[in-house]
Every structure is written in C-alpha cells, then in structure tokens.
Amino acid sequence: MSAKPRVRVPSTAKKGEVFEIKTVISHSMESGQRKAADGSPIPRKIIDKFVCTYNGKEVMTSQWYGAVSANPYLEFFCTATESGTLEFTWHDEGGETYTATADIKVT
Amino acid sequence: MGAKRFGGLAATILAMTLAVPAFASDAKDDPLAAYRSGEMYSGYVTGDPSSREIQDDDMMNPSFLWVDKAAELWTTADGTAGKSCADCHGDVESLKGAATKYPTTDAATGKFMNVELKINDCRERQMGAAPFKFESDELLGMTTLVKLQSRGMPMNIDITGPNEKWFKKGEEFYFTSRGQLDLACADCHITNEGMYMRAEKLSQGQPNGFPTYRMKWQKLGSLHRRMRGCNDNIRAEKLKGLGEDYLAVETYISWRASGLPVETPSVRK
Numbered sequence A: 001m002s003a004k005p006r007v008r009v010p011s012t013a014k015k016g017e018v019f020e021i022k023t024v025i026s027h028s029m030e031s032g033q034r035k036a037a038d039g040s041p042i043p044r045k046i047i048d049k050f051v052c053t054y055n056g057k058e059v060m061t062s063q064w065y066g067a068v069s070a071n072p073y074l075e076f077f078c079t080a081t082e083s084g085t086l087e088f089t090w091h092d093e094g095g096e097t098y099t100a101t102a103d104i105k106v107t
Numbered sequence B: 001m002g003a004k005r006f007g008g009l010a011a012t013i014l015a016m017t018l019a020v021p022a023f024a025s026d027a028k029d030d031p032l033a034a035y036r037s038g039e040m041y042s043g044y045v046t047g048d049p050s051s052r053e054i055q056d057d058d059m060m061n062p063s064f065l066w067v068d069k070a071a072e073l074w075t076t077a078d079g080t081a082g083k084s085c086a087d088c089h090g091d092v093e094s095l096k097g098a099a100t101k102y103p104t105t106d107a108a109t110g111k112f113m114n115v116e117l118k119i120n121d122c123r124e125r126q127m128g129a130a131p132f133k134f135e136s137d138e139l140l141g142m143t144t145l146v147k148l149q150s151r152g153m154p155m156n157i158d159i160t161g162p163n164e165k166w167f168k169k170g171e172e173f174y175f176t177s178r179g180q181l182d183l184a185c186a187d188c189h190i191t192n193e194g195m196y197m198r199a200e201k202l203s204q205g206q207p208n209g210f211p212t213y214r215m216k217w218q219k220l221g222s223l224h225r226r227m228r229g230c231n232d233n234i235r236a237e238k239l240k241g242l243g244e245d246y247l248a249v250e251t252y253i254s255w256r257a258s259g260l261p262v263e264t265p266s267v268r269k
Helices: B002-023 B049-056 B063-074 B085-089 B115-127 B137-148 B161-174 B185-191 B223-233 B244-256
Strands: A006-008 A018-024 A047-054 A057-063 A073-079 A084-092 A097-106 B212-214 B219-221 B266-268
Touching (some): A047 A073, B049 B266, B115 B137, B137 B219, B161 B185, B223 B244
Parallel strands (some): B212 B266
Antiparallel strands (some): A047 A057
C-alpha cells in the first residue's frame, strides 16, 4: 500500500519551547527472510535512513537496520527556534525516498 | 494420613476460592469499564498495555494510513456512473452509527450484508464500479473509515425477522466442533475465555474492534481473516472470506457483542 506518510507537528510554538513530532509511514519493511509463493526469496527492502530538516538545517537523522516493524512509527523532540517548515525524508534500500512536510509558527 | 493430607488440600482450595472475590474490581474504579458490557468485554481488556497505548493514539495507530487513503477514495469518482461515495452520502460523518447495525438485511436488495459487502454492493449498484477484493487495502481502508464513524457507540444488531436465520446459522457454527483438534469457537471463547493457551490469554473473540491492526500481520486485517486464522489453528478447513458461513458467525458474535463500543480500528498483538 502506498499511503502518504503521516506527521504531526504543533501548528504554533513559543520560541525556545521543546515540541513533540510524531511520524508514521506506510512501508512493508520487507525483511529478506520471506519467500514468495514459488519459493524464491523476496529481497530485503527496508527504510535505512530517516532525516528531518528544519528550514533546511538537519536537526535529526536516524539509521535503521533489520527488525524494524512494517509501517514504522517514530517520535522525537525538537526545539522551536524560528517559524518555518520541517521536512521529513525516509530513504529505503531500493533508492526510493518518501517525503512529508509540516509548517510551524514560532511566536 | 492420606485423608488428612487431602483435607489440608481441600482447605487450601477453599481459601483460594474465597480469596477470589477480593480481586474483582468495582465497576466505578475500573479504568476499562468502557470496554465492558455486562459479562462481555472487548479484546482491549485482555490486550497488553503496550498495544492499548498504540490504539489510544490515532497518530501511533498505523491503521490511520489506510483510513487516510480511504478518505481520498471516498471523494474519488469511479465506475460507469462517474460517482464517488461522497456524491450520495456527502461527508463520511453522515454514516455515524450505521456500522453498529451490521450485519443486517439490506432494505433495497433484500440481501444479508456486513459492512464490507454493503460497500461492494454500493460500488456495483450505485457507482457501476468493480467490487473491491476481499482483504484488499481498499476494502479494508473503506470498511475502517465507515466503522470509525461509529467509534465509541454500542454495537446493536437486529436478530429478528429476516436476520434471524443468519443468527441461528451462526450460532450453530459457533457451537459445532470442527477440525482435527475437534474444537468449536465456543470451546475457546466461551468455555475457556480468560484462561491461558500456552502464553496467550484467550479473549472472548469479540468483533467490535475489526478491522484491526494486528502486529503479527504487520497490517490491517478483517474479521473474516481472523476467523480463517482461527480455523487454521484448530486444523480445520479455512472457509471463504465474505462467504456465507463467516457472515453467519459474524452475525452471532456481533449479537454477543451487543453493548460493547465499536473500537475500529483496534490494535492487537
């Protein structure tokens, strides 16, 4: 299934405030352990890198390995510095990237 | 000496029996009271706290990926009539409470349907579109979206009139032993509910949270898929999803779940 990634970022935050970010993406995270109906192995294809940028500046990056569930959920925190856009990018081993953005207004 | 020992054992058993009511929680103090109705309780009660936590947060619950997709489909025209769901129903919120009454006999066609079959019937008759396949992401998503509108409302199906024969058929299925293990649904979900089967606590097998996001499946799945799994576990023949037998069982267990809140989309391990 290819649904859009879901992200939740508060629409406003006070300068210096630490806010919570929640993300979930639709991805099968194929483990490489499974076999197709004809017995041939299904190649591994997992998301191995996640990057979050805040107005173009990288604020969070994460390397993923095996044993992460399908449709992975990630929750982390960020400090509000200025109004702008947060961009989230998931990179998978097949070379595909999935992106989502969210705007935040800092007062 | 043997008799004395036996007497001691009997006294211990008696003491244990008497101690049990002290553990029974008062309804007012029970944080899970909303998930109970009389003797019946939702699988949420037997579930572990970590999966409850995921179910309680719509952001954490991956089912909402399917719901988002279905919300797009809701307004997308399809089929020869060039209509979308929204063209007839308007906002999906107009279906609030509808799912609590399913399965039921459809007034227009006289056919007996659950929510999945009703969606497909709508697609065929109103939109002129191909029905969604059993267990497809589209059907799972749309069913979840429709049932979500009734979340928190008590299950309330009608088992009188034309629905009665389906209820009877489902009840018969539920109490009939089948498979190499010679087990009936009732053996686990009525006689032994709350007991452990190896490391797993047997639930009452309530349908109020389906489609459910099951960790084992790593995706959203339907009630009929769960029944196929159950039948497989007892080494019985897996029956057809959306077929008459499982539809009848769904009727029986939906009646049994009367009063339990619709929890769709639930999260189970």
